[in-house]
Amino acid sequence: MSSLRCSISALLIVSLLLTGCWDRRELDERSLITAVALDTAPEGYKLSFMIPIPIKIAGSGGGGTGEGGQDVVQIFSSTGTTISEAFGKIRREVNQEPFFGYTVLLLLGEDVLQTGIEKDLDVFRRYPQMRRRLIPAVVKGRADEVLHANPKLEQIPSNYIYLLLDNGIRQGWMADVTLGDLFANLSDPSRNGVVNMLDIKNDVVRWIGLAVLKGDRMVGRLSDVESVPAIQLRDQKAGNFIEVPCPGGKGSFVFRALRVNPKVKIDNKEKIRIKSTVHVIGEIIENGCKNNLSDQKELVKFSSSVKKLYEQVARNLLHKMQKELKSDIFFYGERIRALHPQLWREIDWKTTFPKVKVEVEYQVEIRRYGMESR
Template sequence: MKRRLVKGILALLAFIPLVGCWNAQEIEKRTIVVSMAIDRNESGGLTVSIQVPNPRQIAGGSGEGGGGGGGGGAVEVYSGSGPTLESAFEELNRKSIYPMFLGHMQTLIFSEELAKQGIAPILDFLRRDPEIRRHMYPIVVSGNAKDALTVQPKLEQIPTYYVRNSIESQIDLERVYDMTLGKAFVDLSHPGKQVPLFYYFKASKDGFVYDGMAVFHGDKMVGALDPTEMNIVLNVREKKAGRGVVAFCPGGKIIFGPNKVKRKFTITNQPKAMIAIELEGEVLENSCNFTIKDERALEKVNKIIARQYEQIAREVTARAQRELKTDVLQIRNYVYAYYPQIWKRVNWETMFPHMPIQVKYDVNVKRIGLKAQ
């Protein structure tokens, strides 16, 4: 309820820049942008593409009626290029009838190539623009970012709204990380964080596929975590349940659906991090060669699921320390907040890749379904 209230207030705030436009005629004198995609072009500069709704083609709009979801013409895509973001915007403004209005943007899309090169100048430009909404979702796509604006999902007329609604519904279910542009600004400014996570999507002709989170070290993307790996990050970093997990057992597998999580950090002077996580949930599917009919069998299931989580956690921490060399679990923020003496004594960037990290899970299955098996 509290989250919905906050979303409602933020949605209301998005319209504040329009308060000065007292009639529809003045409002129409702005080109409304709902999404922006940024690519690195061949000359080394930037190509900025914008997605603009076409009111005549949207159901309920004036003039010609809109067709089914994703019908052609519901949005228009325009591009401008230049050595800097400002010059690319200037070219876009020359192509537009009216000045662009960025206050309704829902998503900000970067190509993976650009994200890996660094996006600090772009974020600096966006931070200085008063029209840019902080409550928009930053996304990295494999391939060209512009191509993501031309995707036509069948369930929405405006593709950007499909992505936004998909992200928000999964956030409410605690299945994905909650990241907005404003939170990215905070992470990059906070000495205890410095590791923003952007949504990582693959775009196809018919829609978008969520493929985990893009991991940044400062302003540069250093890799990505898939949805299974993100379960551990959600448990540790956000105290959120995450998605269901498949645990393998003799004769088959158990699908576990978590719904409650508790987390406890312990940091020693070495320093060493020990993270204890308690998970509650239910068995969604069981194809093992034993039935869950008594406390002994239930305890066996708890241990099988816990081992699976711990194995994934070991893989995630190993990737974070050896491959990404980035504290995706954000242990540094906990040390910065609660262990200032350790924080002042160590250099976190050089120490983290060698720091002992142990993640222990205690799983408690509360429900096994209508039929105990």
């Protein structure tokens, strides 16, 4: 027994000395990348990383608590024929090993999407640290410009942009798209993806609508108004509030959807007919009309105005998607694949979608009109 004890204690002592933990890297031995931006460059790609400077972040105990914006981050950029080559170049400039575990934002330049992103996203699929939950966004123009923006509300600029998107998604007026959703939309032939779109002007970053993908290419853009029915039909979310002309008069009022419940019926007798019935419950948040809202009859008129506007915007959107962009972002194809497999095998949805008859009908219920009584 004593020999066993001897050998065990010898083992323990040896293991104390041989602390060979290959993957042990303390937090301060990593360069935490909070945002990645990808653009095209003459050689191929331009990759940019935002890395916060730990000593300057408030609460780190380093002293520099008053600073924020571009002062507390460093941005590294490099170009290469492949994304990994660009990454390899950045690695030569960064003092610690780059770590993507806290990356929350992937900004893609508009031109990257126009050439097809399947091959560009390959590296993001392969890299184990990349999280599927990070939020991708398309930037009108160049993506690295957004990294250089200097918002003041948050200490780390990338966090500001992330919260901007996260808030919009949670409030239901931006498309709920994570990197994982983007991957899934790319690999599923019955779906087409959308990505939230950002713009930067005079150092202000703002959401400007949705980028529409067809396959892995960006084929067009939806404005903020067009995005409303798109998000309602696609994500079953409320979408942003909408300005509606007054019933029978000058001026307009603003309607905010609270709950949206679209029902899709696919009919295949001679031709494929798709009918979406969208049930919207909402409230009036601003009334610029003369009508008295406490009158039930007036309220009914208001809701029919909202219905009319919604239907019009949705019809325009569908027309644009079918005739112009030829991209089914509404998951109609997925419904056919799942619920009408026989039909799905017979058709090629890419070429069929522009030709099918799609109808959208809205049912609008105005539940309340704020704290004002009339």
